[in-house]
Amino acid sequence: MTDPKTDPMKDQWLPVSMSADLGPARRDTVVMGVPVTIWRASDGTARAEAEGRTLAVTEDYDHLWICLGTPALPLFDIPEARQPGRRFVPCGRVRVACSPLRAIENFLDIAHFPFVHTDILGAEPQTEVTRYKVDLRENDTEVWATKVEFYQPQASKSATGGVLTEYSYRVPAPTVSVLYKTCPPRPGERDVIAIFVQPVSETVCDVWPWMALFDDESAQADLVGFQQMIFVQDRSILENQVPALLPLDPGREIPTRADLTSVAYRRYLKAHGFTYGAELVPA
């Protein structure tokens, strides 16, 4: 097991609640095995405490973020969150009994669409993952995958038929991933869908999906429902991977070219020592 007291994840910003759900009543949650109390003070600011200490907090992207240690960096930037005309859709919490790192890796994966999100995000026989590009940016603190193309029967709530969708993926922090995808109603712009993952323990996480869309028509409840349906399908996979912890030893599982993003993500975790939720590599 990784010691939460020394893992660099304690110095990351970690999501614990939707901002809208935070009120004057104190609420308890758990981050990296540590009980954390959160509330909104009478002056409107968010507060968090753990083990008798006041924690650093910040609010952005419709969520409350806390840091158990000393923040290594400011909260990552999603420039689209400041772009006029977008609708912001926090989707609520999905509890998954899996490693927070497996949840991120699954979000970066497209090859499973035809088998897990059948007839929605993918369908046989269009299963091919063509070559795409993976690189590290921001002084190697972010993993990016670009030019990821996939045929999708119903790419989003607003899609009316099959389209070839182009994705980019970004990992700005070990338990955060942001994807950019073709926006059917507005060619030239891209929908933004993110998952903010709260590591409850090494094998349990709360996933907080968040979207920034150009969609003037769908009801908020339908957008949230669509995203919840996708995540419930993913959960049936995530709770049945063996071992529960994400293997960082390259010999433990067999990747292919379609898994380039996952390979880069695992290397990035290893390089930065983010082993909370990972299977420790034998020396």
Place this chain on the structure above:
Amino acid sequence: MPDPILWHPAALSRDLPAATVMPTACGDVEVALWRSAGGRVSAWYDRCPHRGMRLSHGFVRGEMLSCIYHGWRFDTEAVCRKIPAHPDLTPPETITVPRFRAAERHGVIWIAPRSDAAGQGQEAGQGQGRGQGRGTLDDGDPAPDALPPLPGDLGPLRSLQVARDGAAVADALGGWHARVAGGVHVLVQALPGGHAALHSLIDPEGDAIAASRRLEALRRDLESEAAA
């Protein structure tokens, strides 16, 4: 003479129809047990070598088992034959799943560890299935004395799970194979996590409904003894 192979009862044949897969276990190792459309039974380590997904959640098409996560397709020798993300690629034959022996007798599916390369990884529970070559052995018939002495005319009754350690259940029943009232034969299978399965067979003239109720009572007794 080599050590006798230890065969574990894994399921009633009737409960694994053609083109289906189910989870079971061999000792502490989780196993995916499946039957091809043509009827062949296979027992593998319950883990896809790609991303660790349990293969018992997969699906059978024809003579292949597919992983539900990315659709990787394995033939009855547990060799990967198709990676849907790369339809034009012929997967290297080194991508395999460690497997067990599997045989059917008396309407029961029996499984046993393999000692050859095709079974490598089972004991350690690692099961990488990589670069291990392929076993040349067939699944093999159980030696005549390797299975309990069961009469030839028994029919399947039912399988049920008991929340009690397999060895303790066998102790309480007087053996891993036991005859209980009503012409019922019970085969005990140890499962991981201190559980057991009872696979039961019944004489042709036995009363299946009464016997099934007695088995439920037996389960309650076994579980309450454990709690006592």
